[in-house]
Amino acid sequence: MGGGSFTEADTERFYDSQDSHYRTFWDSEGSLHWGVFDERTGNDFLKASANLNEIMAQKALIDEKSTVIDLGCGNGNTSIWLAETHGCEILGVDLSGVRIDNAAAALASRSHELRQRVRFEKASVTALPQEEASFSHAWSQATFYHVHDKAAALREAYRVLRPGGILIFDDLIKPASEVSEMAREYVYNRLLFDTDYDFESYQDALRAAGFEVLDAADLSEHLARSYARLAELADGASGDDGHLRALAFAYQKMVTCIENDEVGWAMYACRK
Numbered sequence: 001m002g003g004g005s006f007t008e009a010d011t012e013r014f015y016d017s018q019d020s021h022y023r024t025f026w027d028s029e030g031s032l033h034w035g036v037f038d039e040r041t042g043n044d045f046l047k048a049s050a051n052l053n054e055i056m057a058q059k060a061l062i063d064e065k066s067t068v069i070d071l072g073c074g075n076g077n078t079s080i081w082l083a084e085t086h087g088c089e090i091l092g093v094d095l096s097g098v099r100i101d102n103a104a105a106a107l108a109s110r111s112h113e114l115r116q117r118v119r120f121e122k123a124s125v126t127a128l129p130q131e132e133a134s135f136s137h138a139w140s141q142a143t144f145y146h147v148h149d150k151a152a153a154l155r156e157a158y159r160v161l162r163p164g165g166i167l168i169f170d171d172l173i174k175p176a177s178e179v180s181e182m183a184r185e186y187v188y189n190r191l192l193f194d195t196d197y198d199f200e201s202y203q204d205a206l207r208a209a210g211f212e213v214l215d216a217a218d219l220s221e222h223l224a225r226s227y228a229r230l231a232e233l234a235d236g237a238s239g240d241d242g243h244l245r246a247l248a249f250a251y252q253k254m255v256t257c258i259e260n261d262e263v264g265w266a267m268y269a270c271r272k
C-alpha cells in the first residue's frame, strides 16, 4: 500500500496548524477542496468549488430523508451547506481537533433548527466510533488521499452505511506508477500522501470493499484548472509572505505534474 513515510499524527498536526494561511486565498470561509469548472462558473474558483458540492449532492440524491456522515469534514462548510440546502441530518468527522472546533463555532451562529440536524466529532475515518448501518450516505471531499490504509477507510464507510446506502467522494489518483522527482517534491511529499490507485484500480478496491460502483468520473483536467487558478490566488495574496509565494510556485508545478499524468483526480459514487 502506498503511504510514504507520513503518519496520521503528521496529517493531524498539519491541519491543526495551517488553517489561517489557506483562508487568505483558498476560501475565507475555510472550505478546502477543488472545483469543477463549467460555463456557469467561468474561471471563478469558489463557484467551481461550490459546483462540485452541487454535482455530488445531486449524484448521491441527498434530501431531507438522508442521514449523512461527512468523512474529513474540515471546517464543516460543506456539512453545514448540505444540511441547509438539502435538508439532511449530517455528522461531520475529522482528524483535526482544531478544524472540528472551527466547524462547531461556525455552526453555533446558525439557527436552532439547523443545529438540531448537524453535529461534529473528532475521529479518524479509519476507526469510526459510529455503529454499523447508521447512515444513508457517506460523503467525502479531498480527504481519502491522506489515509494510508485506504482499504480500512473504505471498510469503515461500508460498515457505517445502511444496506443500499451511497458513498460519494472525490480523491487524488496516481495515473503513473513511477513519478518524477518534481512530482515527489511538489505533489506527494508536499501534500503528505502517496497512493497505489489509478482511476481503474480505485474502482477495483471499491468493489473489493463490497460496493457497487454506480458512477466514476476522471476530473483531472479540473484539478489542473483548480491549481492554475489557486496559483494566481496565492500569488495575489502573498505580499511579503514567502510561504504563500512558495505555495503559488508549488501549485504551478502541480499543474505540470497533472498534465504529465503523475497525479490526477477522480469522483466515485457507489452503493452498499
Ligand SMILES: C[S@@+](CC[C@H](N)C(=O)[O-])C[C@H]1O[C@@H](n2cnc3c(N)ncnc32)[C@H](O)[C@@H]1O
Binding pocket: 008, 011, 012, 015, 030, 031, 032, 033, 071, 072, 073, 074, 075, 077, 078, 093, 094, 095, 096, 099, 123, 124, 125, 126, 140, 141, 142, 143, 146, 147
Ligand atoms: C483538504 S482538507 C478537506 C476538508 C473538507 N472536506 C473540505 O472540503 O473543506 C482534508 C481534511 O481531511 C482531514 N483528514 C485527513 N486524514 C483524516 C483521517 N484519517 N480521518 C479524518 N479526517 C482526516 C484533515 O484533517 C482535513 O481536515
